[in-house]
Amino acid sequence: MKTVRLSIIGFGAVGQGVARAILSKKEMLTGQGIDLCVVGISDSKGSEINVRGIDLKSALERKKQKGTVATGNESALDIIGNVEHEIVVEATPTNIKNGEPGFSNMSAAFNSGKHVVTSNKGPLALCFSQLKEAAEDNGVFFRYEATVGGAVPIFNLIHESLAGNRVIGIEGILNGTTNYILTRMAEERLPYDLVLKEAQELGIAETDPTYDVEGVDSACKLVIIANSVFGEAASYRDVDVTGITKITPEALELASRNNYVVKLICEAGNGTLTVAPRLVPKKHPLAVGGTMNVASILTDLAGKITISGKGAGSIETASSILSDIMYIVRNS
Amino acid sequence: MKTVRLSIIGFGAVGQGVARAILSKKEMLTGQGIDLCVVGISDSKGSEINVRGIDLKSALERKKQKGTVATGNESALDIIGNVEHEIVVEATPTNIKNGEPGFSNMSAAFNSGKHVVTSNKGPLALCFSQLKEAAEDNGVFFRYEATVGGAVPIFNLIHESLAGNRVIGIEGILNGTTNYILTRMAEERLPYDLVLKEAQELGIAETDPTYDVEGVDSACKLVIIANSVFGEAASYRDVDVTGITKITPEALELASRNNYVVKLICEAGNGTLTVAPRLVPKKHPLAVGGTMNVASILTDLAGKITISGKGAGSIETASSILSDIMYIVRNS
Numbered sequence: 001m002k003t004v005r006l007s008i009i010g011f012g013a014v015g016q017g018v019a020r021a022i023l024s025k026k027e028m029l030t031g032q033g034i035d036l037c038v039v040g041i042s043d044s045k046g047s048e049i050n051v052r053g054i055d056l057k058s059a060l061e062r063k064k065q066k067g068t069v070a071t072g073n074e075s076a077l078d079i080i081g082n083v084e085h086e087i088v089v090e091a092t093p094t095n096i097k098n099g100e101p102g103f104s105n106m107s108a109a110f111n112s113g114k115h116v117v118t119s120n121k122g123p124l125a126l127c128f129s130q131l132k133e134a135a136e137d138n139g140v141f142f143r144y145e146a147t148v149g150g151a152v153p154i155f156n157l158i159h160e161s162l163a164g165n166r167v168i169g170i171e172g173i174l175n176g177t178t179n180y181i182l183t184r185m186a187e188e189r190l191p192y193d194l195v196l197k198e199a200q201e202l203g204i205a206e207t208d209p210t211y212d213v214e215g216v217d218s219a220c221k222l223v224i225i226a227n228s229v230f231g232e233a234a235s236y237r238d239v240d241v242t243g244i245t246k247i248t249p250e251a252l253e254l255a256s257r258n259n260y261v262v263k264l265i266c267e268a269g270n271g272t273l274t275v276a277p278r279l280v281p282k283k284h285p286l287a288v289g290g291t292m293n294v295a296s297i298l299t300d301l302a303g304k305i306t307i308s309g310k311g312a313g314s315i316e317t318a319s320s321i322l323s324d325i326m327y328i329v330r331n332s
Numbered sequence: 333m334k335t336v337r338l339s340i341i342g343f344g345a346v347g348q349g350v351a352r353a354i355l356s357k358k359e360m361l362t363g364q365g366i367d368l369c370v371v372g373i374s375d376s377k378g379s380e381i382n383v384r385g386i387d388l389k390s391a392l393e394r395k396k397q398k399g400t401v402a403t404g405n406e407s408a409l410d411i412i413g414n415v416e417h418e419i420v421v422e423a424t425p426t427n428i429k430n431g432e433p434g435f436s437n438m439s440a441a442f443n444s445g446k447h448v449v450t451s452n453k454g455p456l457a458l459c460f461s462q463l464k465e466a467a468e469d470n471g472v473f474f475r476y477e478a479t480v481g482g483a484v485p486i487f488n489l490i491h492e493s494l495a496g497n498r499v500i501g502i503e504g505i506l507n508g509t510t511n512y513i514l515t516r517m518a519e520e521r522l523p524y525d526l527v528l529k530e531a532q533e534l535g536i537a538e539t540d541p542t543y544d545v546e547g548v549d550s551a552c553k554l555v556i557i558a559n560s561v562f563g564e565a566a567s568y569r570d571v572d573v574t575g576i577t578k579i580t581p582e583a584l585e586l587a588s589r590n591n592y593v594v595k596l597i598c599e600a601g602n603g604t605l606t607v608a609p610r611l612v613p614k615k616h617p618l619a620v621g622g623t624m625n626v627a628s629i630l631t632d633l634a635g636k637i638t639i640s641g642k643g644a645g646s647i648e649t650a651s652s653i654l655s656d657i658m659y660i661v662r663n664s
Binding site for chain 1 (some may be wrong): 353356357360370477483484485488489493494495496497499614615617619620621631632633634635636637638639640641642645647648650651652654655656658659662
């Protein structure tokens with residue numbers, strides 16, 4: 001049995017999803033000779049540490065009852081720096097202003113020789129190259145499948161499944177909230193404000209929807225793709241961004257009559273990075289509806305490969321994190 | 333520089349595509365510290381062997397001029413057994429009756445401690461478990477991404493990118509020829525015979541189209557998926573198969589008026605294997621047109637992930653073979 005110890009830094013929807021996924025996969029993992037042992041969990045109010053392995057069921061229950069996992073006052077950095085383990089799962093919320101606390105957590109992990117698996121877009125959208133170099137300098141893995149596309153494995157697809165191909169360009173829908181709003185506006189011929197309210201009531205849009213509807217979230221994801229795939233040193237501020245707030249039901253109806261839909265499309269290639277509403281033919285592979293995410297990858301040998309799936313959700317994001325953990329377990 | 337020696341067994345469209353891909357990727361591979369050195373090529377008329385590396389440009393030119401790569405009489409089995417190398421690229425034509433010569437070539441490769449990368453469906457549709465066991469017994473890799481979906485990396489996606497997920501079921505369109513015929517029949521309201529003739533003239537359908545239109549090709553691919561993903565010991569004879577030859581333009585028009593298209597759908601899951609024409613909603617992710625292939629993979633964590641791309645073509649199939657070669661180079 002290969003025991004791999006990990007910490008979960010940030011215990012919101014994603015962190016809890018990871019704990020649930022590890023619990024539900026215990027048998028499958030044991031069958032593969034793998035024991036994933038969580039030795040530290042932290043949230044904004046404190047932390048739990050157990051070098052012999054935290055009881056994840058109790059931790060989830062306590063979080064539900066008390067709003068925190070904390071049984072002690074140790075900080076995230078205390079766990080990362082002082083508790084022996086191999087993988088840090090960094091799942092604190094995205095902060096696009098300065099990337100904190102994610103950036104400090106990831107840096108501390110690399111500097112103490114730990115692999116990082118993350119769903120946190122902020123630090124990667126702001127200083128990808130710096131983090132990548134820190135990982136390389138310390139000889140550890142830096143995996144971030146969960147930052148883009150939720151359950152859709154875009155990075156693994158490009159770097160592993162399409163290895164040997166040169167990527168020429170990428171276009172896609174990387175934000176489920178705006179896709180939901182545009183889909184509902186088109187299908188029900190409803191105005192933007194009304195559909196946004198509906199999405200907020202359903203928990204698909206946040207109370208402050210700015211990051212989604214203004215295209216900031218899409219831009220962050222596009223920058224992470226560009227940095228990872230094209231080796232660019234871009235920040236999300238380099239993206240030419242237009243949101244969806246000015247789109248009218250009339251525009252969508254006109255598009256529909258001509259067999260088009262309007263989608264918030266992210267595009268990378270030829271050195272340019274753009275997020276903007278675009279006309280997409282109804283039969284086009286990018287014309288996916290609801291909260292779905294999709295990416296079309298244009299390559300030199302394989303041609304265009306399109307992949308789609310659920311772009312968000314606690315367990316879907318946990319799926320990507322778990323795949324990254326498995327990659328590290330298999331390759332370290 | 334890591335030198336990896338390979339043989340290309342079978343030098344038709346796929347084998348030549350592999351040679352062209354290796355040639356065109358020389359610089360990229362060198363940049364990654366990899367030297368792919370082809371030491372043997374065989375076709376039905378003979379072979380070329382050069383332990384210091386075959387000049388692929390000359391080999392391709394000679395094949396074009398003379399119809400064969402042969403500079404000597406050594407057989408495929410001579411190369412596999414007697415020439416030192418690490419990877420056998422088995423690209424002989426699919427034979428669904430007894431899997432030969434592919435089965436013997438792959439067995440010989442495993443028994444002499446060589447990894448196998450193949451595009452040849454026959455042996456895998458007939459005796460997958462036997463080949464898999466031979467590979468495991470000899471501690472070598474057995475990679476077959478190119479057998480299903482052309483350029484679409486279905487196996488790598490499931491086994492690597494979605495690692496940690498349990499696959500519940502798979503459905504998809506795995507044959508480009510029938511998809512082309514059904515798409516054209518629906519769009520142009522033309523009868524089956526006429527569209528088949530058009531497809532034959534364009535080189536999309538073979539002179540004897542039986543394997544494609546009767547669903548045999550789809551069934552072979554479905555069996556390979558079932559064996560690889562679900563660990564079944566199925567043969568293509570276990571698949572419940574209905575082809576597309578009895579579909580009329582009237583049926584397609586009726587479907588279209590109700591917002592459906594008809595597609596030859598392969599389904600695996602719950603222990604059943606089916607290939608049959610199915611009604612698919614026009615907006616459904618499986619409703620891809622032309623010669624495209626598509627697969628929807630239903631998983632326990634990631635939900636449904638759908639991937640589509642070119643299902644055939646010399647260079648597209650070579651893309652999958654090259655990705656498999658890269659996997660072996662990185663993991664051996």
